[in-house]
Amino acid sequence: MSSSAKKQVPVGSRDDLQIDPSRCLRTRFSESVCNHCQAICPAAALSLEDGLVINQEQCSGCLLCTTVCPSGALEQQADFQAIILQLRKVPKPVLGCCRSKEQAHAWLSCLGGLAEEHLLTLSQRLSGALTLNLIHCDDCPNSAILPLLKERLQRMTASGLTAGGCNLVTATSQVELQYQPETVDRRSFFTSFRNSLFQAAADVMQTSAKPVERSSSYGDKRIPQRRELLNQTRSSLPEEQQATAAKQFDHSIRFNTACSACQGCVAICPTGALVSNVQEEHPEFVQERCTGCGLCVEFCLDQAIRL
Template sequence: MVGTTAITLLTPEHPVTLARGHCLRYRFAPADCRSCVDHCPHQALSPTPRGLELDRGSCRGCLLCLSACPSGALEGCHLNLAEKLQQLSRHSRPVLGCAGSPSQAHERVPCLGALAHPEVLLAVAALMPQPLQLNLTACAQCPNAAIVAPLIAALKSLEQMKGFPYAGRLELITHAPDLHYQAAGLSRREFFTLFRKKSSATAVRLVDRLAASSPTPSFQNKRLPHFRALLLAAWPEILEDFRPQVRAAFFPRLQISQDCRGCTGCVGICPTGALTPADRSGSPPLVRPELCGACGACSTFCRRQAIQVAKSAATAPR
């Protein structure tokens, strides 16, 4: 027992964790979801008859799978994005970098691939009181260079949204001369002055919201995918006039026909809690589109084909 515990403590924690009970292929055998498999640039994920397998030897921790999984089955270890954003808000020109790179950064995440989704970038843009630079200058020489294209595509899709209010809030820096990095931190007085100028009470409030703990999930528990959890945590800080565009772009539309008999089978199979039982027995389930990851499990599961999922205008970058 002591030897086993020592080995566990000395073994580095893997950057990606798989919650099998939330994988669509594990929850419902006919599900043919391959999102994470198709997005993994290292072929570290593979479908099996019993769900999904993660080859830790092949995984390089790019975290692109987090933005691909619609059911929250994949998570990143030591991501701590809430804490990182809080620390970054102390700098006038904050720089976020990668833990595996020696390039300059005020704070680092395991890999910037965790941000390669428009919903994640929108949440960060709404949270930060000043423009944030993502340091990608060392990515070209990294085994995880594949994250750059999805990051660029995600930001471009945001900037193309009608009335996007956060233009210039996020900067993807791929060339070292374009990086504006200042190592010196702010004094206490400068820190609060910066907050007053930038209305940065946002950062303080959202840290607690983003870092809120949740109970350990099981097969019956519901879990939001990485990108949606961040977007909803930042929702109070998104400008009210811009929220209709966000809903149209990211929240799927669930349509329930008159063929529904209220069996609630779709409620049970839904991994995110987007469907809940109606108050009256036999009635169609209640729908919360903001919790829907558009996985389609409910539609596949329904024998009457009474529920259909119309995906949102924006999807995870391919």
């Protein structure tokens, strides 16, 4: 294959990201040391010195940064709920990326964007087995996602959080893939349509009635997409798995006697996990909204917060 032909293979770009610099911890507090996105980026496309900046020429859209950003400053453009509905239409669904679009039933710009919260959601909202099409990953510029994705899969399996749900498997060869195109006969069409309607209704019932606003306002409080998925999915888990999910994903905060109740941590928290409470000597902590970003700890002048 010629070098010019190689350049035509789509691998994603900065346009696959939803970017909100005002939510970046380094933007909210200049002394924050958060650099998760910069550390995981294999293309060195991220800069944090003068705020969150992504180099358009270097970014290949691997989406790894979206799996580690704790505040929602970097998120996928893809509608993950729509992807799940698409995968439900077939008995043996395959999830692929833009390079393998001809052999998948739904697609992300890169499977590197599958965080553990996504894997848990896929496992619990699908049935049977879901195959992740990794056939082209080895020779892709985004091949750095492979060991990280496999590590997440192993961690989820070892934790037991995917037990009882859809089996998540990977395919690195055509033999392992066993892809079957979606059938469109009349009977299967109406069955698929009916099932999608029922499941969509169930998803709506599980989702908060108040829509999440995407705003660049500094004072805006919202939960990142990954945390939203987690909160929606684990509510349907058995009690034992809910406890496991809490150990793996939840954080707790303690205030010591040095807390002056200045409410500075309430103002700077990007997710609304800390709320003013006039009845107490310190703010109220809302655990399901906390992503463990640690900004409150960094910002507290009294060093009164322990995460």
